[in-house]
Amino acid sequence: IFPEQCCPSPTHGYPGALALTITDEIKGNFPAIVEAINNTIVEAGRAGRFGTWPVATGYLHSIxxxxxxxxxxxxxxxxKDTAAVSKVMGEIAGTEINMTRLSDNGNFYMYIIDSIIFGE
Structure with missing residues (x-):
């Protein structure tokens, strides 16, 4: 069992809860932020107990x-080409995104990204 935020993101709660400083060198660099969180969780002996998505949802929505x-x-x-939209979003996220249209006649998509489990 591990906690995962309602809006999965490496920057949603983890830096504050783990007393991590997001320096200018890693600001906006999600792989570096994930690495810093991972290292802190592993050092605390909590590997395999925390998870999140590899990119902030707000960042992904905006960019x-x-x-x-x-x-x-x-x-x-x-x-309207779900595969093409998913590909673009996946390139921004740096990982595969599973996406589907909310309805056939609208402009809304639903998506999910595989979680990363810190320490694994």
Whole structure:
């Protein structure tokens, strides 16, 4: 059993709870932030007990949403093509994203990203 946030993100609670400082060197660098969290959890003997997504959902929504919109406006992406949208979002997240459309006639997607388990 391990806790995972309602809005999974390496920056949602972990840095504060673990007294980590997000330095200028790792700001916005999710792999580096994940590594710092992982090292702290492992050092505390809690490997395998905490998990989250590898990227902040807010970051992914903002950066990914802008990139999808930009590509759609440039006629390089059909926003109704779930696989194409998922690919763009996955590139931003740095991992595969499982995505589906909320409805056939709307512009909403649902997605999930595999969790990382710290210390594994």
């Amino acid at each position: 990914g949403g802008v990139e999808v919109a930009k590509l759609a406006l440039e006629k390089k992406l059909d926003i």
